Amino acid sequence: AVKPAECYETRFTASVAALRQINDDIEARLEICLTPDADLELRRVTLRNLGKEPRRIEVTSYAEVVINTWAADAAHPAFSKLFVQTEWVAGQRALLAGRRPRAQGEAICWLVHAFAGGDENAKPLQYETDRVQFIGRRYSLAAPRALIEKEPLSGTVGNVLDPVVSLRQIMELAAGSEVQMTFLLGAAPDRETALEAAARYASAARIEAVFQAAIGAAPLFHPAGGLSANRGRKPVRHYVCAVEAGARASQDSLPPYGSGSREGNEGCWQGGGFEPDAEPLQFWNGYGGFSASGDEYVIRLEPDANGRLRLPPRPWVNVIANPQFGFLASETGAGSTWSQNSRENRLTPWYNDPVLDPHGEGLYLRDEDHNQFWSLTPGPVPQAVPYEIRHGFGYSHYRHVSQGLQQEVWLFTAREEPVKLILIRLHNRQRRSRHLSLFTYARLVLGVLPGGHATELAIEQDGATGALLAENHNREFSGRIAFAAASPTDSVPIHISGDRTAFIGKHGSPACPEALCRDKILDGRLGTGLDPCFALQVTLRLEPGAAMERAFLIGEADSRDEVRRLIGRYSEDGAVATALAEVRKSWRDRLIAVQIQTPSPSLDLMINGWAAYQTLSCRLWGRSAFYQSGGAFGFRDQLQDAVALIYHDPALTRRQLLLHAAHQFIEGDVLHWWHPPVGYGIRTRFSDDLLWLPYLAAFYSRATGDWSVFGEPVRFLQARE
Numbered sequence: 001a002v003k004p005a006e007c008y009e010t011r012f013t014a015s016v017a018a019l020r021q022i023n024d025d026i027e028a029r030l031e032i033c034l035t036p037d038a039d040l041e042l043r044r045v046t047l048r049n050l051g052k053e054p055r056r057i058e059v060t061s062y063a064e065v066v067i068n069t070w071a072a073d074a075a076h077p078a079f080s081k082l083f084v085q086t087e088w089v090a091g092q093r094a095l096l097a098g099r100r101p102r103a104q105g106e107a108i109c110w111l112v113h114a115f116a117g118g119d120e121n122a123k124p125l126q127y128e129t130d131r132v133q134f135i136g137r138r139y140s141l142a143a144p145r146a147l148i149e150k151e152p153l154s155g156t157v158g159n160v161l162d163p164v165v166s167l168r169q170i171m172e173l174a175a176g177s178e179v180q181m182t183f184l185l186g187a188a189p190d191r192e193t194a195l196e197a198a199a200r201y202a203s204a205a206r207i208e209a210v211f212q213a214a215i216g217a218a219p220l221f222h223p224a225g226g227l228s229a230n231r232g233r234k235p236v237r238h239y240v241c242a243v244e245a246g247a248r249a250s251q252d253s254l255p256p257y258g259s260g261s262r263e264g265n266e267g268c269w270q271g272g273g274f275e276p277d278a279e280p281l282q283f284w285n286g287y288g289g290f291s292a293s294g295d296e297y298v299i300r301l302e303p304d305a306n307g308r309l310r311l312p313p314r315p316w317v318n319v320i321a322n323p324q325f326g327f328l329a330s331e332t333g334a335g336s337t338w339s340q341n342s343r344e345n346r347l348t349p350w351y352n353d354p355v356l357d358p359h360g361e362g363l364y365l366r367d368e369d370h371n372q373f374w375s376l377t378p379g380p381v382p383q384a385v386p387y388e389i390r391h392g393f394g395y396s397h398y399r400h401v402s403q404g405l406q407q408e409v410w411l412f413t414a415r416e417e418p419v420k421l422i423l424i425r426l427h428n429r430q431r432r433s434r435h436l437s438l439f440t441y442a443r444l445v446l447g448v449l450p451g452g453h454a455t456e457l458a459i460e461q462d463g464a465t466g467a468l469l470a471e472n473h474n475r476e477f478s479g480r481i482a483f484a485a486a487s488p489t490d491s492v493p494i495h496i497s498g499d500r501t502a503f504i505g506k507h508g509s510p511a512c513p514e515a516l517c518r519d520k521i522l523d524g525r526l527g528t529g530l531d532p533c534f535a536l537q538v539t540l541r542l543e544p545g546a547a548m549e550r551a552f553l554i555g556e557a558d559s560r561d562e563v564r565r566l567i568g569r570y571s572e573d574g575a576v577a578t579a580l581a582e583v584r585k586s587w588r589d590r591l592i593a594v595q596i597q598t599p600s601p602s603l604d605l606m607i608n609g610w611a612a613y614q615t616l617s618c619r620l621w622g623r624s625a626f627y628q629s630g631g632a633f634g635f636r637d638q639l640q641d642a643v644a645l646i647y648h649d650p651a652l653t654r655r656q657l658l659l660h661a662a663h664q665f666i667e668g669d670v671l672h673w674w675h676p677p678v679g680y681g682i683r684t685r686f687s688d689d690l691l692w693l694p695y696l697a698a699f700y701s702r703a704t705g706d707w708s709v710f711g712e713p714v715r716f717l718q719a720r721e
Contacts, residue, residue: 003023003024005021005022005023006021006022006023006024007020007021007022008020008021009021013214013215013217014217015033015034015214015215015217016031016032016033016211016214016215017031017032017033018030018031018032022050025049025050025051025055026047026048026049026050026051026055026057026173027047027048027050028045028046028047029045029046029047030043030044030045031043031044031046031211032044033210033211033214034214035186035197035201035210036210036213038186038188038197038200038201039186039187039188039197040112040184040185040186040197040198040201041184041185041186042182042183042184042201042207042210042211043061043182043183043184043185044117044180044181044182044207044211045059045180045181045182045183046178046179046180047059047173047178047179047180048176048177048178049173049174049175049176049177049178050176051175052175053175054172054173054174054175055172055173056170056171056172056173057170057171057172057173058168058169058170059168059169059171059181060146060147060153060166060167060168061113061165061166061167061168061183062134062144062164062165062166063113063164063165063166063185064131064163064164065081065084065086065097065111065129065163065164065165066080067084067097067098067099067109067110067111067187068080068099074449075448075449076352076628077352077353078162078352078353078354078627079627079628081161081162081163082161083099083100083102084097084098084099084100084160084163085097085098085099085100085158085159086129086157086158086160086163086165087157087158088127088129088155088157089195092114092195092198092199092202093114093115093116093125093167094112094113094114094115094184094195094198095112095113095114095127095129095157095165095167096110096111096112096191096194096195097110097111097112097113097129097163097165098110098111098191107189108189108190109187109188109189110187110188110189110190110191110193110194111165111185111186111187111194112184112185112186112187112188112194112195112197112198113165113167113183113184113185114167114183114184114198114202115167115169115181115182115183115184116181116182116184116201116202116203116204116207117180117181117182117204117207118169118171118179118180118181119169119171119172119179119181121171121172122169122170122171122172123169123170123171125167125168125169126152126153126155126167126168126169126170127153127155127157127165127166127167127168128146128153128154128155128156128164128166128168129156129157129160129163129164129165129166130154130156130160130161130162130163130164131160131162131163131164131355132161132162132354132355133145133146133153133154133156134146134153134164134166135355135356136148136149136355137311137312137313137314137355138304138308138309138310138311139308140356140511141356142509146166152168153166153168162354162355165185167183169181180204182201182204182207184198184201186198239366239371239372239373239516239517239518240371240372240373240517241372241373241374241381241512242367242372242373242374242381242383242402242403279291279292279298280292281298282294282601282605283602283605287299287300287301287310287312287316288300288312288316290605291390294604294605294608294609295392295393295588295609296390296391296392296397297316297318297390297391297392298388298389298390299312299316299331299388299389299390299391300386300387300388300389301331301378301386301387301388301389302386303384303385303386307384308384309378309382309384309387311331311332311378312331314354315330315331315332315334315354315357315626316330316331316391317329317330317331317335317625317626318391318392318395318396319614319617319618319622319624319625320394320395320396320411320412320413320617320622321413321617321618321621321622321624322413322414322415322416322417322621323416323621324339324340324416324418325338325339325340325413325414325417325418325419325420325555325556326338326342326413326617326621326622326624327348327411327413327420328350328624328625328626329391329396329411330357330626331378331389332357332359332377332378332379332380332382333359333361333362333363333375333376333377333378333379333380333398333409333411334351334357334358334359334360334361334379334380335348335360335361335411336348336349336350336351336360336624336629337361337420337442337554338622338624338631339418339477339480339482339555339556340418340477340480340556340676340677341477341631341675341676341677342622342623342624342629342630342631343448343623343624343629343630343631343632343675344447344448344474344475344477344631344675345446345447345472345474345477345556346445346446346447346448346629347442347444347445347446347482347554347555347556348360348361348442348443348444348445348554349443349445349449349450350624350629352626352627352629354626354627357379358510359379359380359510359511360442360443360445360450360510361440361441361442361443361554362375362379362380362381362439362440362441362442362510362513363375363376363377363409363422363424363438363439363440363441363552364376364381364438364439364440364441364513364516365405365407365426365436365437365438365439366436366437366439366516367403367434367435367436368435368436368437368539369434369435372403373439373516373517374402374403376398376407376409376424377398377409378398378400379511380509380510380511381511381512383400383402383403385400385401385402386400387399387400388400392584393584393587393588393591393609393613394412394413394583394584394586394587394617395410395411395412395580395583395584396410396411396412397409397410397411398411401429404428404429404430404434405426405427405428405429405430405434405542406425406426406427406429406547407424407425407426408424408425408426409422409423409424409425410422410423410425410580412579412580412583413583414579414583415579415582415583415586417555417566418555418556418557418566419553419554419555419557419566419570420553420554420555421551421553421570421576421579421580422440422551422552422553422554423549423551423576423577423580424438424549424550424551424552425547425548425549426542426547426548426550427546427547428542428543428544428545428546428547429545430544431544431545432544433541433542433543433544434541434542435539435541436539436540436541436542437537437538437539437540438537438538438539438540438550438552439516439522439535439536439537440484440486440534440535440536440552440554441503441504441510441513441533441534441535442484442533442534442535442554443500443532443533444457444459444470444482444500444532444533444534446470446472446473446474446477446482447474452474453472453473453474454530454531454532455528455529456473457470457471457473457528457530457532458470458471458526458527458528459498459499459526459527459528459530459532459533459534460498460526460527461496461526462483462560462563462564464564465485465489465563465564465567465568465571466485466486466489466494466496467483467484467485467486467489467553467563467567468483468484468485468496468498468534468535468536469481469482469483469560469563470482470483470498470532470534472556476677476678479558480556480557480558481556481557481558481559481560481562481563482534482554482555482556483534483553483554483555483556483557483563483566483567484534484536484552484553484554485536485552485553485567485571486536486538486550486551486552486553487550487551487552487553487567487570487571487575487576488571488573489567489571490571492538492539492540493538493539494536494537494538495521495522495524495536495537495538495539496522496524496526496535496536496537497515497522497523497524497525497533497535498525498526498527498530498532498533498534498535499523499525499530499531499532499533500530500531500532500533500535501530501531502514502515502522502523502525503515503522503533503535505517515535521537522535522536522537534554536552538550549576549577551570551576553566553567553570587613590612590616590648590649591608591609591612591613591648593647593648593649594607594608594612594647594648595607595608596608611644612644612645612648615641615644615645616641616645616648616652619637619638619641620638620641620642620645620652620656623638630673631675632673632674632675632676632681633659633660633663633673633674633675633676634672634673635660635663635670635671635672635673635689635692635693636672636686636688636689636692638656638660639656639657639660639692639693639696640692640696641656642656642657642696643696643699643700646699646700646703646704647703650700650703650704650706653700654700654706654709657693657696657697657700657709658709658712658714660693661693661697661712661714662714662715662717663679663681663717664693664716664717665683665716665717665718665719666716666717666718668690669683669684669685669689669690670683670684670689670690670693671683671717672684672686672689683719697709697710
């Protein structure tokens with residue numbers, strides 16, 4: 001963790017920002033200004049050793065590369081980054097990043113990040129442009145791998161897929177001495193101009209002249225409240241993140257719940273934790289493998305010597321959907337929930353960040369007697385214990401043992417209704433009663449991007465159910481009611497907040513929510529003008545050896561009455577568990593239609609469930625995934641997907657053929673893609689779109705014998721003149 005500064009000051013003018021702090025006998029000053037004749041920012045760092053001993057200092061810069069329009073980057077960050085290339089220019093101690101054009105005449109932009117000054121006797125400059133290498137999958141931006149591990153920056157450049165620019169200077173700072181260096185960051189229309197700008201400001205004298213001119217050009221400006229100095233203080237905290245260095249049995253632990261028996265997916269739990277290798281897995285790759293029956297993909301996470309979970313190289317995600325609603329669930333529990341359209345009407349954010357896999361939703365458990373909290377899934381506040389995640393057909397299941405509690409979470413959506421169901425099972429393994437609080441948190445979007453409709457949203461609490469509600473103001477989805485509720489609704493008090501700032505804190509994170517650190521109960525804040533979220537808290541007492549179930553719901557319905565009906569239905573005793581059983585049976589019945597046995601077990605595994613499941617849940621119903629969340633029907637793509645399911649559900653294939661037929665223009669071309677429910681899209685003249693409908697319609701009729709599809713009347717589209 002970053003150590004709070006002993007002294008922290010900020011000063012601003014219209015042309016210069018200056019920050020100063022003292023930490024562990026090192027005085028650090030950062031001054032920032034712009035150059036007058038180039039698109040270049042100067043960040044000058046001055047370090048002074050106030051102590052009596054020499055110090056070895058590393059100074060590392062970091063910036064994430066975009067060089068694209070805000071809209072293009074926000075809509076699909078991973079895709080936008082694919083076209084950026086980086087290089088190291090040793091002679092100028094500079095990193096360059098350029099974007100490969102995708103179309104003729106596209107405007108080009110180059111980014112330059114260079115280093116000037118520093119200690120002449122310092123070690124050679126280090127550099128990095130690969131974000132995965134810098135941050136690391138198990139780390140965070142606040143504590144990245146590049147700063148935690150004692151390794152040099154890797155020097156990776158080229159087609160890095162996720163670009164950053166980072167420079168590092170390592171120096172020896174004698175007692176009482178001072179060193180000054182400047183990091184330059186700028187943009188230019190071409191490579192030569194970018195390098196020329198960096199070269200122009202490579203000297204300390206030129207940099208000093210720019211700062212002196214800027215300082216003399218404008219009066220001092222104080223931040224809000226007129227403060228120019230802030231003393232570093234720790235926030236008041238009554239609760240802390242729980243730390244458990246391994247699942248172990250304590251003297252007050254009871255025997256394992258259900259030990260010695262295993263039925264279905266209950267697993268094998270031993271000595272305070274489950275036995276990771278209880279079930280042999282097919283095609284194990286070091287992180288996960290398929291269950292013996294082939295209907296679950298099982299991921300097993302183990303902590304390393306430092307307590308960090310060993311995550312897979314990229315997030316492994318289950319796309320769980322019904323025809324009108326769905327969500328993503330990664331191995332850490334992160335994901336995005338949508339209603340009606342996975343791009344145009346997201347209930348919670350889609351982040352598209354394969355390194356950090358941020359949490360726009362979270363599930364937390366807090367021990368009220370010991371003032372500790374953690375997350376029920378492997379993120380955003382994991383414990384240093386083994387976790388097992390099972391991605392199944394229509395659900396994801398998380399389980400672990402920590403803090404004397406056996407903990408399970410099932411995530412799934414109802415078969416047909418617009419609601420995500422979160423079933424939580426807890427078993428008290430200790431010989432003392434436990435006073436606990438369960439929390440659920442969801443950042444609200446109700447649109448495409450966070451913040452797009454935030455100012456329009458009013459968070460309210462339903463008097464009948466205690467649920468949090470928000471009316472949608474997003475174009476064709478206006479009037480729909482988003483909701484979050486606890487189930488059952490009448491057994492325990494529900495505490496709520498609709499204010500994300502109050503829940504995670506200013507500049508906070510779901511990895512350490514301020515409300516869980518500070519407040520006994522949530523603040524109850526509702527209304528408009530908030531950074532909107534749904535946060536619910538229920539308190540409960542769990543006696544020694546006792547087990548319990550609770551559920552949370554998040555969804556969106558046509559009206560408040562429909563919201564109350566859904567909450568009422570899933571508040572009935574056993575209703576959520578019954579819904580889970582129905583979902584699992586529904587998928588089994590659907591996927592059993594095609595089963596093969598070949599000399600290739602891996603082929604059998606894919607065809608006997610997973611290929612069809614992915615096609616229907618991800619491609620046809622969800623039209624979303626971790627790397628792309630389109631939300632639209634593609635004229636070509638979803639036709640191909642639907643025909644792939646012809647032997648599972650020929651009626652579905654027929655409906656899809658007619659849907660696409662209704663998106664042809666009278667002139668003979670088609671909508672290349674369109675967004676439900678309204679149907680707006682883009683009109684193109686791509687030739688391959690025109691071929692797929694007759695080809696696949698003929699294939700359908702030959703395979704099923706149903707030639708009547710060609711007699712179905714379907715309207716053409718007519719464009720405005």
